[in-house]
Amino acid sequence: MLNFDDLGLSTEILMAIKVKGYSTPTPIQVQAIPHLLQGHDLLGIAQTGTGKTAAFALPLIDRLMKNRVKARPARVRALILTPTRELASQILASITTYAKNSKLSSAVMFGGVSERPQIMAMSRGVDILVATPGRLIDLMEQGHVRFEQLEVFILDEADRMLDMGFLPQIQKIFQALPKERQTMLFSATMPPEIMRLASAQMKLPIRVEMAPTGSTVDEVTQELFVVKKEQKLPLLKKLLEVHTGPTLVFTRTKYGAARVMRRIRDLGVRAAEIHSNRSLSQRREALEGFKSGKYRVLVATDIASRGIDVVGIEVVLNFDMPSTSDDYVHRIGRTARAGAKGHAITFAMPQEGGEIRAIERLTRKVLPISKLPDFPGAESSQELLAPGPERLSSPRPGSSRGFGRRPASPSGRRAGYSGFRRRFRFR
Numbered sequence: 001m002l003n004f005d006d007l008g009l010s011t012e013i014l015m016a017i018k019v020k021g022y023s024t025p026t027p028i029q030v031q032a033i034p035h036l037l038q039g040h041d042l043l044g045i046a047q048t049g050t051g052k053t054a055a056f057a058l059p060l061i062d063r064l065m066k067n068r069v070k071a072r073p074a075r076v077r078a079l080i081l082t083p084t085r086e087l088a089s090q091i092l093a094s095i096t097t098y099a100k101n102s103k104l105s106s107a108v109m110f111g112g113v114s115e116r117p118q119i120m121a122m123s124r125g126v127d128i129l130v131a132t133p134g135r136l137i138d139l140m141e142q143g144h145v146r147f148e149q150l151e152v153f154i155l156d157e158a159d160r161m162l163d164m165g166f167l168p169q170i171q172k173i174f175q176a177l178p179k180e181r182q183t184m185l186f187s188a189t190m191p192p193e194i195m196r197l198a199s200a201q202m203k204l205p206i207r208v209e210m211a212p213t214g215s216t217v218d219e220v221t222q223e224l225f226v227v228k229k230e231q232k233l234p235l236l237k238k239l240l241e242v243h244t245g246p247t248l249v250f251t252r253t254k255y256g257a258a259r260v261m262r263r264i265r266d267l268g269v270r271a272a273e274i275h276s277n278r279s280l281s282q283r284r285e286a287l288e289g290f291k292s293g294k295y296r297v298l299v300a301t302d303i304a305s306r307g308i309d310v311v312g313i314e315v316v317l318n319f320d321m322p323s324t325s326d327d328y329v330h331r332i333g334r335t336a337r338a339g340a341k342g343h344a345i346t347f348a349m350p351q352e353g354g355e356i357r358a359i360e361r362l363t364r365k366v367l368p369i370s371k372l373p374d375f376p377g378a379e380s381s382q383e384l385l386a387p388g389p390e391r392l393s394s395p396r397p398g399s400s401r402g403f404g405r406r407p408a409s410p411s412g413r414r415a416g417y418s419g420f421r422r423r424f425r426f427r
């Protein structure tokens, strides 16, 4: 097995890695670091949890350290673009750790907070800037960020950025960058838009794929409960008694997150919420509290979940189905990080068979349906076993990624997935 000493990194970085406590490089680090040190472009297909941050950050730091130039005022030598503030802060924290034996400067830039400290940091020039697209473009347009000295550009979580509608901003940023540069693009999945972006903007990139697109982290065990809406909260209560470790609960909406969080607190379980209705400091407090063990349960929406890099999450619980099957993969990737084991539980309502099928197609795995445990109201699920006319319609031809619009059945309810129904009936 290769170890860090074999990858060609400088001693200062190896020392920082040792202090951080990493003993062996993860597969993406083994595959990507030597190529990146040689200056190649890289297309990395990897989810968070694989060690991808260190895979791009270590060779980046190495390069900037060796190429001793000083960033002039308002200039950046490396730009890391990432979709959310949480992720940006997380990446900056990793960079600070790995670069602690170097003299490199770094800064973070995102919206929702005052521009002033970010402008101040830029006024001196910065070696590594971690930014989200909106604020970066604002400050670029005001002349506070300039790219004449840019050597490396890293686009992280590219698929997520596209889902969030950032494609125009990304294109604008690409236009502002010098042509001569090293480019790295990381994405958990490779939809055609990203392939197009990569071929337009990268020079013969090395492709490193950690797992086939859409495959779920192998260490995550998965299970599915078929429930009616009103059974979700009692089942959640029951499951929080069975699984007593750190749990991340996903809801579809921020209002749902707030409601579920309150109900969990009513049970006497320490819980916090993280979604776009919370201020940055509230989100930080929730995340830090979850990391430190102050909160056992964190309730999140998909967008807020991106930066949740917490080792030791025992269970990811999909209280509501995600809105795309990609989100499912991202959600369950929050558990089983850095080689640990994890468990993912999903609540699906009977009419959500189509969504389950799309997830199964993307992950190429069947989600096993579990029998409901005993809880008040569980018995009424027997009704779900009866084939209602609205569930007899044939499955829609769905895309494997987004769920799209679902055709309504003549009864006005959504059509189901026959395999889903069949498996459920004969479980």
Ligand code: AMP
Residues within 6 Å of the ligand: 021, 022, 023, 024, 025, 026, 029, 047, 048, 049, 050, 051, 052, 053, 054, 309, 311, 337, 338
């Ligand atoms: P990432 O995929 O970059 O979000 O990293 C996931 C987690 O793995 C982070 O908590 C890292 O600190 C951790 N990690 C990264 N590389 C290693 C390694 N070689 N050994 C152990 N943990 C690592």
